[in-house]
Amino acid sequence: MRQQDRLGLILENLNTQSSVGVPELADRLGVSQASIRRDLQLLQEQQLLTRTHGGAVASGVLYELPMRYRGGRHQQAKRAIAKVAVERLGSDVGSVGLNGGSTTTEVARALVNRSSLRVVTNALNIASDLAVRSNIDLVVCGGSARAESYELVGPLAELTLANINIDVAIIGVDGVSVTAGLTTHHEVEAQTNRALLKSAERVIVVADSSKLGRRGFARISDLSAVTELITDDGADPADIEALRRSGLQVYQAVT
Incomplete structure (x- = not known):
């Protein structure tokens, strides 16, 4: 799975669940936990989420997924x-x-x-x-x-x-x-x-x-x-x- 698609799926999960965990995301997306941590760090730098110990939470309410992260959905x-x-x-x-x-x-x-x-x-x-x-x-x-x-x-x-x-x-x-x-x-x-x-x-x-x-x-x-x-x-x-x-x-x- 491309990183761009992973980022979109992470944000989509945050939109519905408000928080995500590194182990669960790694299992679901079929990549290492280290890759997920790098993904979360990148999204935090773009102010799209906030890192927590072991995962991340939504930064405010994600009403709209940015276009650049929609390609892998459906x-x-x-x-x-x-x-x-x-x-x-x-x-x-x-x-x-x-x-x-x-x-x-x-x-x-x-x-x-x-x-x-x-x-x-x-x-x-x-x-x-x-x-x-x-x-x-x-x-x-x-x-x-x-x-x-x-x-x-x-x-x-x-x-x-x-x-x-x-x-x-x-x-x-x-x-x-x-x-x-x-x-x-x-x-x-x-x-x-x-x-x-x-x-x-x-x-x-x-x-x-x-x-x-x-x-x-x-x-x-x-x-x-x-x-x-x-x-x-x-x-x-x-x-x-x-x-x-x-x-x-x-x-x-x-x-």
Whole structure:
């Protein structure tokens, strides 16, 4: 397992348990206790946790896992979701909008073989990946950068999105529920995502099964703004049924 993936899993455990122990982490992740201690020291230097004797505790409340540590979480499911999302686009789509996130990053990677495609994004990591692709016409929104998500957000990004028309927006979110709709952790990010939704004729939400039934702090939109949702086959059938009863088309990628 890559160190980056280990760090993400350590933070994910802290997010749910508030404390972790070195021996338990070493057993769970299949590495030495010395490696875990080095990981914890690195995360403490980044002020993401506080070391204790034999482990670590969360520094405050970890509401949002930094983007750089999300790659190893549900990776197979995210790749399968991305594959289905690109297949669902069809051949006549000329422009696609992508916000930031680990699942939309996989969508961007799945788009690289498409020709004559314009991609609009506010995600710096996605822009970096696609900028070298001569078959992709890349449009990047301006805005203020969020270190947690690598997204450009705020009035400049929203001004760009308000003045363009996109065939399909593919949106990653932190929570999808019948009652709360689409949600994320940060209110400014939610507002920029809302602008991306409004610029698109069709909206596809990509969210792995861990996001279903959850609600984040900031609301992006009601489910009525969404054309379809693509998730994975690990989703709770009750969550899928509730979303379908609300009128949403739901597709499940096989992992």
